[in-house]
Amino acid sequence: MLARLTKTALVALVAMSGLGASCFSITDPFVVAVNLKDIKATYNVTPGTVTFDPGCITKNPADYIGSNFDVAGGGQLVDVIVKSNGTFAGNITSGQIRIGGSTQALQTLVTYSGSWAAFNTPQSLLQRNTTMTLNQAGVTTLKSLIQNTSPIVICHGGALSQAAGTGMSIDLSIFAQVNATP
Amino acid sequence: MTPGFARRRAAIVGVAFGVLFTATPARGQSGLESVIQQFSGATIQGYIQPLADALVANLSIGYINSTIPGRKLSISVELIGMTAAVDDAMRVYSAATPTGFQPATIDAPTIFGGPATEVQHSSIPGLSYRPSDGLVDAEYFPTFGPQIRVGGLLGTEVVLRYASSSMVPVLKEEDFPDLTLLGIGLQHSLTQYIKGLPLELSIGGSFNSIKFGDIVDLSSTSYGINVGKSFGLFGVSGGVQSDGGTMNLTYDSTDPNGAGDVDVDIDVKRALRFRVGASLSLAFLRLFGDAAFGGVTSYAAGLRFGF
Numbered sequence: 001m002l003a004r005l006t007k008t009a010l011v012a013l014v015a016m017s018g019l020g021a022s023c024f025s026i027t028d029p030f031v032v033a034v035n036l037k038d039i040k041a042t043y044n045v046t047p048g049t050v051t052f053d054p055g056c057i058t059k060n061p062a063d064y065i066g067s068n069f070d071v072a073g074g075g076q077l078v079d080v081i082v083k084s085n086g087t088f089a090g091n092i093t094s095g096q097i098r099i100g101g102s103t104q105a106l107q108t109l110v111t112y113s114g115s116w117a118a119f120n121t122p123q124s125l126l127q128r129n130t131t132m133t134l135n136q137a138g139v140t141t142l143k144s145l146i147q148n149t150s151p152i153v154i155c156h157g158g159a160l161s162q163a164a165g166t167g168m169s170i171d172l173s174i175f176a177q178v179n180a181t182p
Numbered sequence: 183m184t185p186g187f188a189r190r191r192a193a194i195v196g197v198a199f200g201v202l203f204t205a206t207p208a209r210g211q212s213g214l215e216s217v218i219q220q221f222s223g224a225t226i227q228g229y230i231q232p233l234a235d236a237l238v239a240n241l242s243i244g245y246i247n248s249t250i251p252g253r254k255l256s257i258s259v260e261l262i263g264m265t266a267a268v269d270d271a272m273r274v275y276s277a278a279t280p281t282g283f284q285p286a287t288i289d290a291p292t293i294f295g296g297p298a299t300e301v302q303h304s305s306i307p308g309l310s311y312r313p314s315d316g317l318v319d320a321e322y323f324p325t326f327g328p329q330i331r332v333g334g335l336l337g338t339e340v341v342l343r344y345a346s347s348s349m350v351p352v353l354k355e356e357d358f359p360d361l362t363l364l365g366i367g368l369q370h371s372l373t374q375y376i377k378g379l380p381l382e383l384s385i386g387g388s389f390n391s392i393k394f395g396d397i398v399d400l401s402s403t404s405y406g407i408n409v410g411k412s413f414g415l416f417g418v419s420g421g422v423q424s425d426g427g428t429m430n431l432t433y434d435s436t437d438p439n440g441a442g443d444v445d446v447d448i449d450v451k452r453a454l455r456f457r458v459g460a461s462l463s464l465a466f467l468r469l470f471g472d473a474a475f476g477g478v479t480s481y482a483a484g485l486r487f488g489f
Contacts (some may be wrong), residue, residue, distance in 0.1 A: 026318060079280060108183050125309060182213045
């Protein structure tokens with residue numbers, strides 16, 4: 001009797017363990033919406049110029065996504081933020097952010113305009129306090145680049161309503177995600 | 183199923199007390215760490231709170247396996263498994279989207295919530311946002327561990343629960359960050375002071391700690407009162423207990439709205455739960471189990487070897 005009860009008890013315990021294990025699994029694939037880092041740069045504006053074309057920067061995959069992730073497909077552009085630095089009484093009349101895999105294959109991502117002073121406070125697509133317009137071709141290009149973990153070339157330029165003074169620069173920051181598995 | 187996933191699951195199963203987080207071979211960062219880093223300190227709570235709740239619910243039970251502590255000196259080794267029921271309310275939370283995004287909040291999966299979906303901005307075509315998937319797909323969230331029980335100490339039993347991933351040799355540190363579980367429980371007989379009670383009466387309490395890598399540090403306490411009755415080989419008990427705890431998270435966030443070092447406490451609010459338990463004693467073996475019902479329902483089952 002005692003032996004039978006013992007055996008029954010052990011079988012019950014093993015069965016409960018198996019039940020616990022079978023009710024549990026890790027989500028497969030487990031997709032993390034990874035915040036891409038450091039897709040940002042500061043562009044200096046040359047004093048005395050009316051148009052500014054401070055050039056392009058390149059962000060390599062290692063700059064914006066950790067090596068511990070495998071891209072699973074899909075990405076999101078969440079926001080683009082522009083901030084002006086320095087004092088200037090005029091306006092930005094045709095700010096333009098272009099993006100691509102190389103300087104020969106650029107698409108406009110965002111155009112913007114407004115008073116330089118307004119941009120002293122960071123302005124973004126989401127906040128919509130100033131005129132910032134998103135271009136779909138640029139969005140498609142950006143998503144393609146990050147999904148393929150390709151280098152991203154970001155070029156920035158525009159015009160001012162009067163000649164630039166000294167100490168002026170523009171910060172650009174792109175908030176994007178890529179869907180990846182750790 | 184990919185080989186990597188199979189390895190991960192093997193590693194998971196190998197951890198006897200299984201706080202079941204994925205690990206990425208040779209990369210040194212677990213799935214849990216990877217997803218937590220996407221949140222700022224202000225936004226992590228909704229995702230991780232159900233895990234803290236489940237862990238506290240699990241760790242607070244499994245200490246009582248008799249109606250009352252014995253009067254004779256005893257020592258035993260036990261294997262104990264606890265599991266918390268994951269209900270629908272623990273799978274989804276209202277997540278804030280990035281500042282200025284519309285909609286401002288969305289239903290997003292918690293750590294138990296399964297796949298997430300991408301959300302388009304309601305008025306700016308081209309902008310979208312996606313939360314991360316839930317890491318764990320479970321109806322029940324288990325925790326396991328060995329424990330040692332010493333009884334007969336002036337009507338008191340002391341239980342020490344300890345486990346570490348370093349005790350599982352198949353796990354490599356670079357694949358699976360250190361996981362340490364520590365618990366201590368006490369049960370003290372009140373019946374010895376009050377003669378003539380129809381039921382056996384005791385008080386009990388426990389302190390528990392679980393650490394995962396450098397980012398998760400959870401501690402909890404529980405205390406309560408128990409009544410019980412023995413019927414030969416069988417014993418039944420019940421009682422009420424108060425459980426609560428804190429999960430501390432320390433990590434480096436990549437959230438643009440709150441990037442940088444995060445050190446945040448996730449509170450598991452103290453709450454009452456009602457406990458029922460039963461045991462079956464078979465010579466040097468005892469099979470025991472209990473269940474606690476409250477905000478989170480959890481169950482424990484164990485096997486005791488000793489005298």
